[in-house]
Amino acid sequence: MANPQSAPSLAAVSAVAALTAPAPHGNIGVAISEIVPSIVSLAARAGHQADLAAAIAASAGATLPPPGHISHSADLSFLGVAPGRWFVIAPPAPPALLEFTLRQALGAYATLTDQTDGRAVLRINGPAAVATLAKLVPLDLHPSVFGAGRVAQTIASHINIMIWRNGAGQSFDIAVFRGFALSFAESLIASAAEFGVSFTPNLEGPAP
Amino acid sequence: MRINCPCCGERSLEEFTYLGDARKTRPAGDAAADVWVDYVYLRENPGGRHSEFWYHGSGCQSWLVVERDMTTHAIFGVKFARDAAIAAVVHTS
Amino acid sequence: MTQLFRVPNGGLIDRETAVQFAFDGKSYQGYAGDTLASALLANGVRLVGRSFKYHRPRGILSAGAEEPNALCELRGGARREPNTRMTTAEIFDGLCANSQNRYPSLNFDLLAVISLAGPVFSAGFYYKTFMWPASFWEKLYEPMIRRAAGLGRAAPAPDPDTYEKATAFCDVLVIGAGAAGIAAALAAAHTGARVILCEEDFVAGGRLHADRRQINGYAASQWADTALADLCALPNVTLMVRTAVVAVYDGGTYAALQRVSDHLITPLPHQPRQRLWRIVAKHTVLAAGAIERPLVFGGNDKPGVMLAGSVRTYINRFAVRPGTRAVVFANNDDAARTVADLAESGITVVAFIDPRPAASEFLRASLATSRVPLITGVVDHASGFSKLSAVHVRTENGKLETLSCDLLAMSGGFMPNIHLTTHLGGKPVWQGDVAAFVPGTLPPTMLVAGAATGEGGLAAGIAQGARAGADAAHSAGFVPVQFPAAITVLCTDDDALGFAPLWHVDGRGKAFIDFQNDVTATDVKLAAVEGFRSVEHLKRYTTLGMATDQGKTANVNGLALMAEITERTIAQTGTTRFRPPYAPVAIGALAGHHRGAHFRATRLTPTHAWATGQGAVFTDAGQWKRAQYFPAAAETDWLDATIREVRSVRASVGICDVTTLGKIDIQGADAAEFLEHVYTNSWKNLAIGRARYGLMLREDGFVLDDGTTARLSDDRYIMTTTTANAARVFQHLEFCRQVLWSGYDVHLISATEAWAQIAVAGPRAREVLRKLIDPAYDISNEAFPYMAAGEVTLCGGVMGRLFRLSFSGELAYEIAVPARFGQALAEALMAAGDEFSITPYGLEALAVMRIEKGHAAGAELNGTTTAHDLGLAKLLSRKKDFVGRVMAERPALTDAARPGLVGFRPLDTTARVRGGAQFLPPTADATAANAQGHVTSAAFSPHLGQWIGLGLLTNGATRHGEVLRAYDPVRGNDTQVEIVPPVFYDVQGTRLHG
Amino acid sequence: MAKSPQSGTDRYSIFTVLREALRGHTGWRPAWREATPKPRYDVIIVGGGGHGLATAYYLARRHGITNVAVVEKGWLGSGNIGRNTTIIRSNYMLPGNEPFYEHSMKLWEGLEQDINYNAMVSQRGIINLCHSDAQRDAYARRGNAMRLHGVDSVLLDAAGVKLHLPMLDFTNARFPIVGGLMQPRAGTVRHDAVAWGYARAADRLGVDIIQNCEVTGIRREAGRVVGLETARGFIGANRVGLACAGHSSRVAEMADLRLPIESHALQAFVTEGIKPFIDTVVTFGAGHFYISQSDKGGLVFGGDIDGYNSYAQRGNLPTVEDVCEGGMALMPQIGRLRLLRSWGGIMDMSMDGSPIIDRTPVDGLFLNAGWCYGGFKATPASGDCFAHLIATGQPHKVATAFRLDRFASGRVIDEKGMGAQPNLH
Numbered sequence A: 001m002a003n004p005q006s007a008p009s010l011a012a013v014s015a016v017a018a019l020t021a022p023a024p025h026g027n028i029g030v031a032i033s034e035i036v037p038s039i040v041s042l043a044a045r046a047g048h049q050a051d052l053a054a055a056i057a058a059s060a061g062a063t064l065p066p067p068g069h070i071s072h073s074a075d076l077s078f079l080g081v082a083p084g085r086w087f088v089i090a091p092p093a094p095p096a097l098l099e100f101t102l103r104q105a106l107g108a109y110a111t112l113t114d115q116t117d118g119r120a121v122l123r124i125n126g127p128a129a130v131a132t133l134a135k136l137v138p139l140d141l142h143p144s145v146f147g148a149g150r151v152a153q154t155i156a157s158h159i160n161i162m163i164w165r166n167g168a169g170q171s172f173d174i175a176v177f178r179g180f181a182l183s184f185a186e187s188l189i190a191s192a193a194e195f196g197v198s199f200t201p202n203l204e205g206p207a208p
Numbered sequence B: 001m002r003i004n005c006p007c008c009g010e011r012s013l014e015e016f017t018y019l020g021d022a023r024k025t026r027p028a029g030d031a032a033a034d035v036w037v038d039y040v041y042l043r044e045n046p047g048g049r050h051s052e053f054w055y056h057g058s059g060c061q062s063w064l065v066v067e068r069d070m071t072t073h074a075i076f077g078v079k080f081a082r083d084a085a086i087a088a089v090v091h092t093s
Numbered sequence C: 001m002t003q004l005f006r007v008p009n010g011g012l013i014d015r016e017t018a019v020q021f022a023f024d025g026k027s028y029q030g031y032a033g034d035t036l037a038s039a040l041l042a043n044g045v046r047l048v049g050r051s052f053k054y055h056r057p058r059g060i061l062s063a064g065a066e067e068p069n070a071l072c073e074l075r076g077g078a079r080r081e082p083n084t085r086m087t088t089a090e091i092f093d094g095l096c097a098n099s100q101n102r103y104p105s106l107n108f109d110l111l112a113v114i115s116l117a118g119p120v121f122s123a124g125f126y127y128k129t130f131m132w133p134a135s136f137w138e139k140l141y142e143p144m145i146r147r148a149a150g151l152g153r154a155a156p157a158p159d160p161d162t163y164e165k166a167t168a169f170c171d172v173l174v175i176g177a178g179a180a181g182i183a184a185a186l187a188a189a190h191t192g193a194r195v196i197l198c199e200e201d202f203v204a205g206g207r208l209h210a211d212r213r214q215i216n217g218y219a220a221s222q223w224a225d226t227a228l229a230d231l232c233a234l235p236n237v238t239l240m241v242r243t244a245v246v247a248v249y250d251g252g253t254y255a256a257l258q259r260v261s262d263h264l265i266t267p268l269p270h271q272p273r274q275r276l277w278r279i280v281a282k283h284t285v286l287a288a289g290a291i292e293r294p295l296v297f298g299g300n301d302k303p304g305v306m307l308a309g310s311v312r313t314y315i316n317r318f319a320v321r322p323g324t325r326a327v328v329f330a331n332n333d334d335a336a337r338t339v340a341d342l343a344e345s346g347i348t349v350v351a352f353i354d355p356r357p358a359a360s361e362f363l364r365a366s367l368a369t370s371r372v373p374l375i376t377g378v379v380d381h382a383s384g385f386s387k388l389s390a391v392h393v394r395t396e397n398g399k400l401e402t403l404s405c406d407l408l409a410m411s412g413g414f415m416p417n418i419h420l421t422t423h424l425g426g427k428p429v430w431q432g433d434v435a436a437f438v439p440g441t442l443p444p445t446m447l448v449a450g451a452a453t454g455e456g457g458l459a460a461g462i463a464q465g466a467r468a469g470a471d472a473a474h475s476a477g478f479v480p481v482q483f484p485a486a487i488t489v490l491c492t493d494d495d496a497l498g499f500a501p502l503w504h505v506d507g508r509g510k511a512f513i514d515f516q517n518d519v520t521a522t523d524v525k526l527a528a529v530e531g532f533r534s535v536e537h538l539k540r541y542t543t544l545g546m547a548t549d550q551g552k553t554a555n556v557n558g559l560a561l562m563a564e565i566t567e568r569t570i571a572q573t574g575t576t577r578f579r580p581p582y583a584p585v586a587i588g589a590l591a592g593h594h595r596g597a598h599f600r601a602t603r604l605t606p607t608h609a610w611a612t613g614q615g616a617v618f619t620d621a622g623q624w625k626r627a628q629y630f631p632a633a634a635e636t637d638w639l640d641a642t643i644r645e646v647r648s649v650r651a652s653v654g655i656c657d658v659t660t661l662g663k664i665d666i667q668g669a670d671a672a673e674f675l676e677h678v679y680t681n682s683w684k685n686l687a688i689g690r691a692r693y694g695l696m697l698r699e700d701g702f703v704l705d706d707g708t709t710a711r712l713s714d715d716r717y718i719m720t721t722t723t724a725n726a727a728r729v730f731q732h733l734e735f736c737r738q739v740l741w742s743g744y745d746v747h748l749i750s751a752t753e754a755w756a757q758i759a760v761a762g763p764r765a766r767e768v769l770r771k772l773i774d775p776a777y778d779i780s781n782e783a784f785p786y787m788a789a790g791e792v793t794l795c796g797g798v799m800g801r802l803f804r805l806s807f808s809g810e811l812a813y814e815i816a817v818p819a820r821f822g823q824a825l826a827e828a829l830m831a832a833g834d835e836f837s838i839t840p841y842g843l844e845a846l847a848v849m850r851i852e853k854g855h856a857a858g859a860e861l862n863g864t865t866t867a868h869d870l871g872l873a874k875l876l877s878r879k880k881d882f883v884g885r886v887m888a889e890r891p892a893l894t895d896a897a898r899p900g901l902v903g904f905r906p907l908d909t910t911a912r913v914r915g916g917a918q919f920l921p922p923t924a925d926a927t928a929a930n931a932q933g934h935v936t937s938a939a940f941s942p943h944l945g946q947w948i949g950l951g952l953l954t955n956g957a958t959r960h961g962e963v964l965r966a967y968d969p970v971r972g973n974d975t976q977v978e979i980v981p982p983v984f985y986d987v988q989g990t991r992l993h994g
Numbered sequence D: 001m002a003k004s005p006q007s008g009t010d011r012y013s014i015f016t017v018l019r020e021a022l023r024g025h026t027g028w029r030p031a032w033r034e035a036t037p038k039p040r041y042d043v044i045i046v047g048g049g050g051h052g053l054a055t056a057y058y059l060a061r062r063h064g065i066t067n068v069a070v071v072e073k074g075w076l077g078s079g080n081i082g083r084n085t086t087i088i089r090s091n092y093m094l095p096g097n098e099p100f101y102e103h104s105m106k107l108w109e110g111l112e113q114d115i116n117y118n119a120m121v122s123q124r125g126i127i128n129l130c131h132s133d134a135q136r137d138a139y140a141r142r143g144n145a146m147r148l149h150g151v152d153s154v155l156l157d158a159a160g161v162k163l164h165l166p167m168l169d170f171t172n173a174r175f176p177i178v179g180g181l182m183q184p185r186a187g188t189v190r191h192d193a194v195a196w197g198y199a200r201a202a203d204r205l206g207v208d209i210i211q212n213c214e215v216t217g218i219r220r221e222a223g224r225v226v227g228l229e230t231a232r233g234f235i236g237a238n239r240v241g242l243a244c245a246g247h248s249s250r251v252a253e254m255a256d257l258r259l260p261i262e263s264h265a266l267q268a269f270v271t272e273g274i275k276p277f278i279d280t281v282v283t284f285g286a287g288h289f290y291i292s293q294s295d296k297g298g299l300v301f302g303g304d305i306d307g308y309n310s311y312a313q314r315g316n317l318p319t320v321e322d323v324c325e326g327g328m329a330l331m332p333q334i335g336r337l338r339l340l341r342s343w344g345g346i347m348d349m350s351m352d353g354s355p356i357i358d359r360t361p362v363d364g365l366f367l368n369a370g371w372c373y374g375g376f377k378a379t380p381a382s383g384d385c386f387a388h389l390i391a392t393g394q395p396h397k398v399a400t401a402f403r404l405d406r407f408a409s410g411r412v413i414d415e416k417g418m419g420a421q422p423n424l425h
């Protein structure tokens, strides 16, 4: 039997590790970076919507938002994506920690699935963010329509994505299924190129 | 064409996939063979209003029932298929 | 000397910026702000093209997108762009254009002889001959016809430029930035609505720059500049020039083409050549103006015959004299402005020819000012060899009078530019008083303003525009406000049209209706004689309106003539259907970024980079790239590598990334109940920590998919689907969940990408895993037997899932870790297996092993097979209702004679059999009547040392031992095979329990 | 069998064309008479598309039944015959289909001489591209099945494809081309000419072609057909054949029938005319794109159906983009060629992707439908087989599988294996 002490610990690798960052040129109209939040999908068990809402209010101090909207607690964001379904987003953490924590808190009322590794998330910042995204995202991102606290799932460049606005400014996060991350990032960088673009990988990589 | 998903709002066609006739309800397991043939193979296909299943696969993944005119493509209403299904059950029972 | 025909002052050209360009190899100079057409005219070039069929010499007819004649091949090499309208192409330094459809040169075109045989080449000529002998069509006639047909040539190499697509949203979209469109945009924008104003031209303003009009005491061109400046200052307005709205789709979706870089020699870095906009607008104002109609008389196609309004455009906007001696021929008063502008620019105007018996006051006054004589009559025909030299006028008393001239400005009235009103099926209606088709039913959220309504008049157009803009904004939810001053007080100079129809002059020579397709008045008559009287038949029989200009200048003249011949009104005759696009659009733009490697997204597994490092050759599995095999240094082909990989797995251990299999996390109190409905076999009795094979049918009873599902806890299952069907199955399950059994407490989440999953297969698999799985977990055969499943930790606490499944027939596991660790897991497995010579294996080896084990896969699960066909009938539960149960029982689906799954091996052990070969009885003829099934999958079995395979064979289950032919004529193979049970390896299945 | 349709001065030939050229083309007769409906006919065919007109022609020519009317709601050829991408081929896989389509191909091969009309049958070949070994095996299966039916088929490797189609992207493609299945005898036909040619030939045999005559009702007595209500009054007949393609469901509904059919829009596209560019027909299944070049010079291309039920003869933007993306992926040389026109037609999509030529539960009412996007190539055989069924009461030997009851029995003919979901066929 092998010695457990000798078992190698596994290194995490970014979904866009293979991306070659564009050569910097001129102004940076769009800064793209990879972020690695924890993501868990959350749904109410049949007949327990109210219990779930109450449990979230009690444990996280947040209200569950309707689809298309985001609510926040101190550390968590709740992204409404479908009737009775949310994504919970939290700062980077080891796999399953968020799912585990939520399970403790929400127990019998919730269906939870860790999605952290299923998605890659890119952050798009800068004055040309909206102009860049117009080439990819078929949504009206005008602040009057998609302002602070808005989230949507849609299709961009043939790839299903989830997009939300960070705060009220020109900053957006986009989550894609991990296998598409490289393809999507390439399209994103190509779309941003005319405005001047930079890319910052997540150097630490995802949390181990 | 743009479909106003009750969850996601108005979205373009490419986010959805189409299944077909939504007026049909799945027969009971012991229903007669011809009832099943009808359910699986025969279609309404009218010149005007058509009630149809669409799947919002690139959005909220809801199955929807869309009321749409087959000749003009005008859309009269969109609802969750789950609600429509429940309504149908309530209606028939 | 250059630009001899340039007027010394005025125009929207930049005389400071001279531009060199070449046409047919000869260099010329123009100015920034010129189109290729205006620059050629400025240099006195009149002959610019040849017609499609008769190769007649042609000049520039118009100044816009309606141009039928002046087409060229723009640029060269891979950027060659055939059929480009010179009238809309902006010139740039270094532009290079060539005439097309001529041989050997534009001036001397041998094919013009066809013109002599014109009467034979009448409409419909092809349908009546070239039939004998039948075999000559492809060999002789068709190639000859094809070479003569067509206009320019496609580029010889892939397009080097890039394209983009983008989406924009607005409350009000205004199409066309002429007087009406500017007013509409201003009125809408002042309510606060988000406005997009699209203008096809590179300069906004429409006819305001082409005509010398007055608005509120300003020159119209100046009014336009001021109004546009006001507009652009508003934050809620986007003005897009060089952007034509080309199509209307359902739901307020518009396609617009922005020519981002066509005015540059090559696009700037990171800039596309063109950008396709999908504009989603709550409401729309169409203000696309009107197109002038030619008059139909003999020789009306001679270079030098131009549309009267376009003559003004050249004079006023481009400061070009399109001729030196002009005649004006018109059935309306608008052309009187042409007389004035011609005279002003120093061109002699010989006469105004007018078929109307009584001239209006407006016309008389204008002619008097310019001292131009009015001749009541018609142009019988025009003459001149390769360009116009005279017109022959039939006066009202029947006399034929010759007027020498090199320019004829003609106007047959106006056709409102209603193209975009029809794309959703709206039928235009004929309005007699303005002699034009005007918009009928409009797309649900569209309004029309300006000349596009058919009602002329500058003041009226501005007023209509303002009203439409305000109404559109109001309908989009904005509160009406007072109009800005520029569009409230309105005072313009006189408008007059005074149109009287003249559809055709029956004079000498070929009278062209469709210039580009060479459709003449005679052709229309012939169509009528032969019964092609419906306008749609007329179009298809004569090709009227089918050229690159889609008959923008031709259609009404053609159908009006048809109406006359068949003694119907124009309203009864109707018009042909308009179709998108409004103006032709480069295919590249409609494709955007999605070409080459970016045609579709590429989906990569978590071990992709690692596999690349291992030298993997990849293959496409849907959007996924999967390792097909891992060639070793000495190996020359895929088969060597595959055999080695299979041998290694069977002898020791190998690993294969199976992440691509669909994984669906199924949770809820009713999860088991749900599985009972979607799978044919039973699930409620599956223990926690166990997995089971499941079969799924479509509701029509045929097999949809298969896979294993594991129970992780009381209310949680992990289902796997095949890679190919993952999306379809997920959608199907959601349908079952939301629609068919909507009362259940069950949720489905796709977890395919969350987990990197690697198969570890072979007799040493457990030993390898044992090194990685944390010691707390007992994975001995007893504790973790075949079909066990559970959560584990590995490598010192990394969470994982372990499944004891085997596709290969060996002792095997699938181990899953969060995707971020996938690459490290592969590396760790390789390190741990080093002592066993662990081998990565790809899809080829996977296929060999599953064929040896007789597992059905894609080629057998092909959508037409049943559970019976696959030998899986025992999985059809009789105790419950599941999708497909009833229809699967139909006799045709259970008929024993259906092709069923068999194995086979060639009698000649060196022979190779391939997928797609047909089974025939050994001595029967190779005919369809004798066909009994086909080979679905074949592989070289290293274990048996020969090719083997699976197939679907009539009555398959009862035919083991029979010898048949595997007949593969498309690959030149015909091999005798013995039918055997579909399991070739470890029939008892002892290895996978090991 | 009736005599050859045209004779003497009405015949088309280079000599009559010359003669007419000399006298100003005044001597031509209308291609077909503008018939007004008689009170009754032996047979009425509903639908003046390719199939309806061919049926009428073969009824007269092969079965001597000439008291026939074809009633058409719009102008002749306004349906799918007038808007398809003109591909003819007999490269089917399943035994229910292949003999029928090969019968059609043989009829195409002699059509022009038979009807004395040049429909420009051009056997320029078709190549279906494949992108993986599994697809190549599937094509081999199909090609072998064709050979067993005596039909030409050639399996090409990538080099073989390149020989025919050098302009394809063999270097940078997302889905590399590994080969293709070619049918050399396949090709294109000038679609409108098929309608006009059959109409003219049928007319000369006495068939009445009645345009602008929409059928609004099917009159029945005691369960059998007695005639049709139309926009131009009642017309009697004891035998009525429906050949209404995309509108089949709506006409069948007039006889209280529901069909295993959905109507879907298929778009097609043509570019501006260019000099000869591509010599065969190519289909690029992985990219939902196919293309050929018309004799006039336009590249004629298309892709998938829009995917939702429609009677609108037009589609939407996502499909346009999808098709053009396929085009650019396949042959990036066409980037600067311009799309000139796009249009749509209404497909009668059946539940298994294969057609129906059969009787209906209503006596005397016959059905020809379910052609999906592939009925143009079927035109001659469909006409021949439908005429055979109507005249003899028996299915033609190459069309025995096209039964209406196959859905109930499960003997579906599902080439693609997509099941009862029409938009996937």
Ligand SMILES: Cc1cc2nc3c(=O)[nH]c(=O)nc-3n(C[C@H](O)[C@H](O)[C@H](O)COP(=O)(O)OP(=O)(O)OC[C@H]3O[C@@H](n4cnc5c(N)ncnc54)[C@H](O)[C@@H]3O)c2cc1C
Pocket: D046, D047, D048, D049, D050, D051, D052, D071, D072, D073, D074, D076, D077, D078, D079, D080, D081, D082, D083, D084, D085, D086, D087, D088, D213, D214, D215, D216, D243, D244, D245, D246, D247, D251, D266, D267, D268, D302, D343, D344, D345, D346, D347, D371, D372, D373, D374, D375, D376, D377, D378
């Ligand atoms: C864009 C497109 C591309 C295609 N490409 C191909 C291809 O490349 N190869 C191929 O083989 N097939 C192709 N097809 C399919 C093919 O065109 C059709 O399957 C075939 O034409 C259908 O038969 P038809 O000609 O008789 O139909 P149609 O021409 O549609 O005839 C049916 C007629 O019935 C008439 N009608 C309907 N209702 C009534 C009524 N109530 N009263 C009177 N008349 C009525 C209609 O007006 C119509 O004229 C394509 C179709 C489309 C739309």
Ligand SMILES: NC(=O)c1ccc[n+]([C@@H]2O[C@H](COP(=O)([O-])OP(=O)(O)OC[C@H]3O[C@@H](n4cnc5c(N)ncnc54)[C@H](O)[C@@H]3O)[C@@H](O)[C@H]2O)c1
Pocket: C175, C176, C177, C178, C179, C180, C181, C198, C199, C200, C201, C204, C205, C206, C207, C208, C211, C243, C244, C245, C246, C287, C288, C289, C290, C334, C414, C415, C416, C417, C420, C449, C450, C451, C452, C454, C455, C456, C457, C458, C461, C495, C497, C582
């Ligand atoms: N009765 C008539 O039809 C008639 C006759 C002669 C002159 N006029 C004069 O014409 C002017 C009419 O003004 P108006 O504003 O209606 O027309 P306009 O011709 O001035 O402007 C229309 C504008 O729309 C643009 N356009 C057309 N189609 C487009 C598309 N699909 N996408 C983007 N842009 C597109 C054109 O390039 C043009 O700039 C007035 O001066 C009027 O007196 C009218």
Ligand SMILES: Cc1cc2nc3c(=O)[nH]c(=O)nc-3n(C[C@H](O)[C@H](O)[C@H](O)COP(=O)(O)O)c2cc1C
Pocket: C536, C545, C546, C547, C550, C577, C578, C579, D082, D083, D084, D085, D086, D191, D270, D294, D296, D298, D300, D313, D340, D341, D342, D343, D344
């Ligand atoms: C094979 C084929 C080639 C065509 N070529 C042309 C063409 O060169 N020019 C053109 O304007 N339309 C062309 N069309 C399209 C027709 O103009 C028309 O759009 C089509 O027949 C559908 O009719 P509709 O648009 O009137 O509904 C072509 C159509 C087909 C089927």
Ligand SMILES: [Zn+2]
Pocket: B005, B006, B007, B008, B009, B056, B059, B060, B061, B062
């Ligand atoms: Zn939705």
